[in-house]
Amino acid sequence: MALRELPLRTAVAFCRDARPLLHAIRPLSCRNASTDALKELTSSSSFSVPPPSQELAQGYDPVARSRLRRLKKRGLPPSRYQYRPPKYYRGPLHPHQPPPESDPSSRVFQPGPFSIPRLEETYQSTIASDLLTLTYMHYPPGWRPEKIGQRLRTWTGDSPYFKNRPLRPPRGSDHLRLLNEARNFRNIPKITKVTVHSMVPEAQDNSAHLHIAGMIVQAITNVRAVAHKAKHNVVGWGLREGKYISVTADAEREDAYHFLAKLVDVVLPRIKEWKGVPGSSGDGSGNISFGLTPDQVSLFPEVEINYDAYPPKMIPGCHITIHTDATSNKDARLLMQAIGLPFYGKLND
Amino acid sequence: MSGQQTSRRLAVRASQYICRPCRDTISRNTYSTAATALQPDDQPLQHIYPVASATPRTSYVVNTGVVLSRPPQITRDLHPFESAYFLYQRRLNERLALPFTRYFYIKKNTPADIEWKRKLRQRLTPARDIGRYKGYGDEAWNDEALIGASESQVQWQVERLLDDAEKTGKEGEGEGQGEKKDGEEKEEGGEGEKKAVAPTTIGGKIIEHEAFERPMSRVTEADLKGDLKSLNRQLQRTLYLVVKDKSGQWMFPQDKMTKESLHVAAERIIVQSGGINMNTWVVGKVPIGHHQVDIPEESLKASPNPNELGYKTFFMKARIMAGQADLKENKLGLEDFKWLTREEIEKAVTFDYWRSVRNMLGDR
Secondary structure: HEEEEEEEHHHHHHHHHHHHHHHHHHOOOOOOOOHHHHHHOOOOOOOOOOOOHHHHHOOHHHHHHHHHHHHHOOOOOOOOOOOOOOOOOOOOOOOOOOOOOOOOOOOOOOOOOOOOOOOHHHHHHHHHHHHHHOOOOOOOOOEEEOOOOOOOOOOOOOOOHOOOOOOEEEOOOOOOOOOOOOOOOOOOOEEEEEEEEEOHHHHHOOOOOHHHHHHHHHHHHOOEEEEOOOOOOOOOOOOOOOOOEEEEEEEEHHHHHHHHHHHHHHHHHHHHOOOEEEEEOOOOOEEEEEEEEHHHHHHHHHHHOOHHHHOOOOOOEEEEEEEEEEOHHHHHHHHHHHHOOOEEEOOOO | HHHHHHHHHHHHHOOOOOOOOHHHHHHHOOHHHHHHHOOOOOOOOEOOOOOOOOOOOEEEEEEEEEEEEOOOHHHHHHHHHHHHHHHHHHHHHHHHHOOHHEEEHOOOOOHHHHHHHHHHHHHOOEEEOOOOOOOOOOOOOOOOOOOOOOOOOOOHHHHHHHHHHHHOOOOOOOOOOOOOOOOOOOOOOOEEEOOOOOOOOOOOOEEEOOOOOOOOOOOOOHHHOOOOOOOOOOOOOOOEEEEEEEOEEEEEHHHOOOOOOHHHHHHHHHHHHHHHEEEEEEEEOOOOEEEOOOOOOOHHOOOOOOEEEEEEEEEEEEEEEEEEOOOOOOOOOOOOEEEEEEHHHOOOOOHHHHHHHHHHHHOO
């Protein structure tokens, strides 16, 4: 009985939440049948009021006003500026719901973006259209490529156990590779994420290594670093299970673009005899990774500015993985080359 | 935010339970569904690449055109709303971020430390480009820029960064530019604190700051002169090479194709029109657009080859890396050239031409 009632209840709860939102998205400027009636009710709207005069704007001092109010012991009217989101989430049926993440009053609100990265602008204005031209495949009208049907293999044979079995993965692999769809303006490869990873096995004996690695990874990516434990004992690498050995930081959007721009424009050109990213890099689904040695990491401007603050022996190397939404190594490499990362050696296709 | 997701999921699930009259209305067959249902999935669409017949009765002359462009060189100007938004977010960040870890970057009791303290007293925040604002304390709510304030402008922020790098924050040194403008100078003992400014020489050490190079102007000489032939104009926009042919028409450089591919023809046309003093790259081997001109019926009868119905121009995309066009030795009979932005091309070319080329030119 209770189960049957649940959808109705949830719908009611949802509606209750949605009410303030509905109120907010109804601007007074839109013309409905009720607009005129509304105008009769409310004599003025904020859209029809002219902006304040120049003198008023010049003389307005919010801090002085608030000080005066405090001096006279006259606080703000109650119930204003007092909202705090609930500390714990008590389920969808609780009347006190937390605000959305994008609301500055939310406890998990993250401010940003703070700028439009230069690399992102270059991508939008130049790189994306060039990639589209480079990888475009023309389909004449009246023609389309053959449809790709079921890619998983079926179980063929007389065995009664084959009935209703899940389909078999492709030969030589336990998973399906990504499909390369025809290129169009909607699926131009773009950078989705940059992961910086630094493994310091010495941290098992002296945790200072892990702290330094975390500080450096955080400084160069502008993202809080996360520490990871060893999952297994690996004698060859001297790893013990359950010990913290590495840090990673996932930079997305603005951070990712700033990091890549810094890498391509500042750090890599200063590395002596850097050959480029190995051509064998790439996992076949659009992710490219390469490594930097400790002395290359110390070329980052964030590390260089207070190089003395880090113990010189403890500066770690790192692995950088650039995640793109390309579906093949070739496309991912093309995007990397367009933003200025050269490749060398045998290419991995 | 698990709560949001759960409620959304529940709401989605709730939407499956629709009362019968509503469901009947939703699943009603409309004309559009009938139309889509009628189309069988395996239409006469072929999987074999179509090949044109070898000897067509009528044909078009095929031209190759080159859209030679110079990509934007600098970032675009921000819309005032964008810059105001970014300032708002930066100040929000100032309120929410943990305090700046000062001693990790500046050693205690060093000249740099004293300078830092002095500067912090002036601008109240470690961030150098968000104006005089303090993210902590009773008045942290006062994060909105007032009408006419210049804190959100990029130019103002660049100036503040340069000031911070060049100046020591001594009394009377960095003033008259940033701090006085925002009209908050008079508040809270700022004057009294400034009197206690430390001297510049500490223990015989003098802090000296080198002068930094100013960023170059975003508006160039060519912009001011209105020089349409310069590649240094309109740095924020893509510039396209357009040429004037014998008949006085402005268009992208183009020529009849001989027995060669589009890609090779494009490279040839670049050299034959703009000369060899251009470092160019033809992007890809496929055209990005086409323009078709049909010869009118009456003149077709009079023409020597009535089977040629007109001509089609296929445009190849190319980028210029360095150099400049020079029409002195061009072999296509061109008279003049210009580097134009998208909007300027619209005014220069005929409407028919513009209608076929406009969609291959980018917004910026």
